[in-house]
Amino acid sequence: MNLANKLTLLRIFLIPVFMVFLLNRVNIPYGAGIAAGIFILAAITDALDGYIARKKNQITTFGKFMDPLADKLLISSALISLVQMGKISAIVVIIIIAREFTISILRAVAASEGVVIAASWWGKMKTVTQIVAIIALLINNYPFSYINFPFDVYMTWVAVFFTVISGIDYIRINKHILKSE
Incomplete structure (x- = not known):
């Protein structure tokens, strides 16, 4: 270990x-x-x-x-908890979690064929923006509360954008894995 x-x-x-x-x-x-x-x-x-x-x-x-599993558990747990608290829309969380399942399954299929799908720049941006959005939602805009700027809402939509784009990018680049013979 x-x-x-x-x-x-x-x-x-x-x-x-x-x-x-x-x-x-x-x-x-x-x-x-x-x-x-x-x-x-x-x-x-x-x-x-x-x-x-x-x-x-x-x-x-x-x-x-374990590393990707730990990442998905952390992000999913935070997002689902934030839905329960009424701080984020369930639709946003479903989009994010659906992308995670889709790409995880794509990676598993690729691995079964001996292909490794490395993390892309889009995927890394997805992770960073999701983490920043969750932190913003957790601290409830504290640094920005005096100017009435909804940083948490802004970052949530930035995270959704990178989540969707990175998912599309992974599928586009690896569509050959999904083709049936």
Whole structure:
């Protein structure tokens, strides 16, 4: 169990902790702020585990499976919780989660044929904008509240844009995998 894999497992462990603070924010002093901090920490582990695995040449089969799963669990848990709290539309969350399922299945089919679908620039932008949108929704526009700028709404739609474009891009580039013989 290398450091990159431990960071991935930490991210998974942080998900229920994040949700306890987020969904019980009324009963826990500063619960929403603590939840935002936990989410940020988990997002940082996402960036670190991949960097460490590549830099130290510690890429493992476990990491290849668990890292994307941990990412999807973290983002999906946050988004579904935000729907429950009334901070984001279920339609937006369905679009994001549908894209994740679609591309995960595409990657699985490709892997079964010995093809690896690497993360694209669009996919990386999708991840970054989703994380920024979730953080903005969690902190409830705090840095922007004095100017009445709905940064969380803006970033949510930016994240949806990159989610849809990256999904289309992955399918366009890898459509040969979907062709039947």
